[in-house]
Amino acid sequence: MGKRVGMEVAIASAEAAALCKFDVAAVYPITPQSHVAEHLSDIVHEGRVDASFITVESEHSALSAAIGAAGTGARVVTATSSQGLLYMSEVLPIASAMRLPIVMIIANRAVSGPINIWNDHSDIMPMRDTGWISFFADNGQEVVDMTIQAFKVGEDRRVMLPVNVNMDGFQLTHMVEPIIMPEQEEVDRFLPAYVPYAALHPDNIVSMGTLGMPEIYAEAQKSKDVALVNSIKVVKEVWKDWEKQFGRKYEPIQSYRTEDADIALLTMGSMGETAEIAVDELREQGVKVGLLKIKLWRPFPFDELKKAIKGIKVLVVTDRAISFGGPGGPVFSEIRSALYDQPKRPKVVNYIIGLGGRDVTVEGFMDMVRRAAKGKLSERYEIYGVRG
Amino acid sequence: MLEIRWHGRGGQGAVTSVELLSLAAIEEEKYAQGFPSFGPERRGAPVTAFNRVDDKQIKIRSGIYHPDVVVVLDESLVALVDVAEGLKPTGILLVNTTKTLAELKKNIKFSGKIATCDATGIAWKELGVPITNTTMLGALLKVTGVVKIDSLDNPVKERFGRIAQKNMSAAKSAFDQVRIIS
Amino acid sequence: MTEKKWPETWQEVNPGCMVFRPGSASEYHTGSWRAKRPIWDNAKCIKCGVCYIYCPEGCINEDKDGFFQANLDYCKGCGICAHECWPKAIVMVNEED
Numbered sequence: 001m002g003k004r005v006g007m008e009v010a011i012a013s014a015e016a017a018a019l020c021k022f023d024v025a026a027v028y029p030i031t032p033q034s035h036v037a038e039h040l041s042d043i044v045h046e047g048r049v050d051a052s053f054i055t056v057e058s059e060h061s062a063l064s065a066a067i068g069a070a071g072t073g074a075r076v077v078t079a080t081s082s083q084g085l086l087y088m089s090e091v092l093p094i095a096s097a098m099r100l101p102i103v104m105i106i107a108n109r110a111v112s113g114p115i116n117i118w119n120d121h122s123d124i125m126p127m128r129d130t131g132w133i134s135f136f137a138d139n140g141q142e143v144v145d146m147t148i149q150a151f152k153v154g155e156d157r158r159v160m161l162p163v164n165v166n167m168d169g170f171q172l173t174h175m176v177e178p179i180i181m182p183e184q185e186e187v188d189r190f191l192p193a194y195v196p197y198a199a200l201h202p203d204n205i206v207s208m209g210t211l212g213m214p215e216i217y218a219e220a221q222k223s224k225d226v227a228l229v230n231s232i233k234v235v236k237e238v239w240k241d242w243e244k245q246f247g248r249k250y251e252p253i254q255s256y257r258t259e260d261a262d263i264a265l266l267t268m269g270s271m272g273e274t275a276e277i278a279v280d281e282l283r284e285q286g287v288k289v290g291l292l293k294i295k296l297w298r299p300f301p302f303d304e305l306k307k308a309i310k311g312i313k314v315l316v317v318t319d320r321a322i323s324f325g326g327p328g329g330p331v332f333s334e335i336r337s338a339l340y341d342q343p344k345r346p347k348v349v350n351y352i353i354g355l356g357g358r359d360v361t362v363e364g365f366m367d368m369v370r371r372a373a374k375g376k377l378s379e380r381y382e383i384y385g386v387r388g
Numbered sequence: 389m390l391e392i393r394w395h396g397r398g399g400q401g402a403v404t405s406v407e408l409l410s411l412a413a414i415e416e417e418k419y420a421q422g423f424p425s426f427g428p429e430r431r432g433a434p435v436t437a438f439n440r441v442d443d444k445q446i447k448i449r450s451g452i453y454h455p456d457v458v459v460v461l462d463e464s465l466v467a468l469v470d471v472a473e474g475l476k477p478t479g480i481l482l483v484n485t486t487k488t489l490a491e492l493k494k495n496i497k498f499s500g501k502i503a504t505c506d507a508t509g510i511a512w513k514e515l516g517v518p519i520t521n522t523t524m525l526g527a528l529l530k531v532t533g534v535v536k537i538d539s540l541d542n543p544v545k546e547r548f549g550r551i552a553q554k555n556m557s558a559a560k561s562a563f564d565q566v567r568i569i570s
Numbered sequence: 571m572t573e574k575k576w577p578e579t580w581q582e583v584n585p586g587c588m589v590f591r592p593g594s595a596s597e598y599h600t601g602s603w604r605a606k607r608p609i610w611d612n613a614k615c616i617k618c619g620v621c622y623i624y625c626p627e628g629c630i631n632e633d634k635d636g637f638f639q640a641n642l643d644y645c646k647g648c649g650i651c652a653h654e655c656w657p658k659a660i661v662m663v664n665e666e667d
Contacts, residue, residue, distance in 0.1 A: 004414070004417075005414070006410050006411040006413075006414035006415070006420065006422075006543075008407070031428075032426075097586065097587070098586040098587075099585040099586035099588075100586070117427065117428065118426055118427070119426075160585055160586070170423075170426035170427075171426075171449050174423055174424055174426065175421055175422070175423045175449075176406070176407050176410040176411070176420070176421065176422035176423065177410070177414075177419075177420065177421050177422075177446075178414045178419055178420065197585060197586075197588075198586075198588055198590070205590070205592035205593075206588050206589065206590050207588065207589040207590075207594075208586060208588055210587050210588070210589055212587055213576070215575075215576050216576045216577065216583070216587075218580075219577060219579065219580040219582075219583050220580075220583050220587050222580035222583075223580045223581070223583040223585070226580070227585070270449050271449065273447035273448070273449060274447065274448050274449050274450050276447055277447055277448055357426060357427075359450050359451045360450060361450045361451075361453075362448065362450065364450075
């Protein structure tokens with residue numbers, strides 16, 4: 001059942017990719033992802049996987065090289081963060097449109113300006129519409145597990161889409177913690193060898209990355225959207241397989257103590273476990289509170305959300321990014337939209353928390369719940385703890 | 389749960405200390421976190437690093453504001469930063485110094501337990517360099533008992549290779565020599 | 571002419587819009603775009619092949635005597651061959667002439 005080790009989570013994510021025997025890594029280093037890039041390079045250099053490490057001069061080239069490699073039928077991993085992800089943005093929808101199952105490990109970090117290297121989700125949020133599957137990890141174990149799962153989901157013939165695994169920069173990447181590292185033999189059993197749908201080869205001619213004129217562009221986009229929407233079945237199936245083999249359960253939305261809850265917090269990423277402690281402490285004080293943690297952000301788990309909010313009167317959505325001039329944080333606006341046609345829906349309030357590395361404590365989450373329970377916030381959304 | 393804050397200067401190995409302590413605790417089937425103060429790394433600048441160790445799974449991922457233990461790798465920091473900030477009154481302040489309690493009290497506002505160890509002296513003798521991180525780790529294990537000193541063997545071996553033995557004997561000397569002075 | 575130019579429905583779109591028919595672009599005759607066409611004066615031609623190299627359409631071929639000519643099914647009449655031909659063996663003439 002794997003070996004329990006102490007390991008920095010960034011390094012563990014690279015080790016997880018190595019367990020998947022990637023063929024090509026094309027990565028450009030950026031804080032706080034650098035240890036992922038360095039360790040992938042070490043793994044290839046030491047010959048631990050039979051792979052090429054492509055040194056590139058930018059993130060735009062990293063993903064472009066990844067697409068080229070994936071086009072030849074290679075299993076490809078890349079990784080980035082913040083400005084690097086934004087620099088890749090032009091290439092992100094091309095990878096998904098070409099239906100290439102690249103896996104990208106993202107060390108989530110704020111975007112400039114002001115220049116900030118610390119954690120929030122303002123890098124991935126603007127990328128949510130690029131056609132990638134998006135996982136969000138709570139802890140180092142989930143980073144490792146999701147990286148391995150990502151290859152299996154993306155490479156499935158019913159999916160054929162790139163997948164990004166989101167881990168909070170610093171809070172996760174720079175954390176040394178216990179992780180159960182699956183054995184090579186276990187991963188081999190879980191993840192079959194990659195057989196691409198098509199690969200660039202002189203003996204088997206195929207054109208990839210073709211022109212789509214107005215007569216075909218809409219049909220092409222519909223076909224991509226359907227593939228992404230339908231991939232939730234495969235994600236859930238792969239997570240069931242994972243649970244059967246490794247005993248660790250994954251769900252698109254994980255509920256914590258929500259059975260009889262009137263109020264629920266909603267988080268994505270590493271603050272989920274801190275919020276669990278807040279729920280435990282409030283429960284001890286008699287507050288009927290629970291927690292929902294979104295693990296699958298794309299495709300958005302509409303049905304699972306509707307089930308998860310049953311009986312909840314106030315849903316306290318926390319966002320780690322701002323949609324400037326918009327209706328609230330991106331998670332908040334999607335949740336509200338998803339619940340709009342529900343006959344019985346909770347009141348939804350929005351706190352934007354942990355921007356650019358601002359810490360959120362257990363007491364902070366408890367305070368958010370207590371204030372939300374009283375009813376409306378003074379503003380449509382509140383940047384929690386902002387001074388002024 | 390035991391929460392520890394380390395004070396050092398960039399390059400003195402505070403981050404290595406928290407990593408080694410985490411690995412030793414995890415080796416003992418405990419749960420642990422080891423993390424730097426998040427941000428850029430600057431050689432010579434005052435830095436902090438953190439540990440949490442517990443017998444149960446550690447869920448909390450926010451910062452450590454009220455540590456049980458503070459370890460100071462470099463005594464010159466005492467005059468620069470408030471090393472006792474937030475330290476629990478029942479906690480321990482462990483300083484690498486040869487100074488007396490009265491001398492330390494000029495800069496440190498802490499009325500709880502203070503322990504000292506001449507880690508620089510030990511490091512010069514055992515390692516030939518004034519790098520005190522593994523030495524102070526030995527002293528920490530004596531005053532807290534958070535993990536057994538033998539549990540450091542494997543992590544130190546993996547980290548330091550052929551100079552692992554020297555680091556272990558430095559840690560063990562500090563383990564024997566550290567004194568609680570208040 | 572019964573073959574479809576593009577998939578009728580989204581269900582017919584290949585994953586990634588991949589095209590599996592090699593050389594399918596050759597069915598598209600770009601020669602209809604042409605306003606002028608290149609004419610070679612073989613008396614001036616030194617058989618250097620610069621026209622063949624520079625043709626962006628790749629539609630210039632060498633004949634059995636080593637002279638060059640354009641495949642007018644694909645030649646767009648861009649005139650690059652005439653521009654590059656330094657012995658001035660190629661002139662562009664109006665299609666109507």
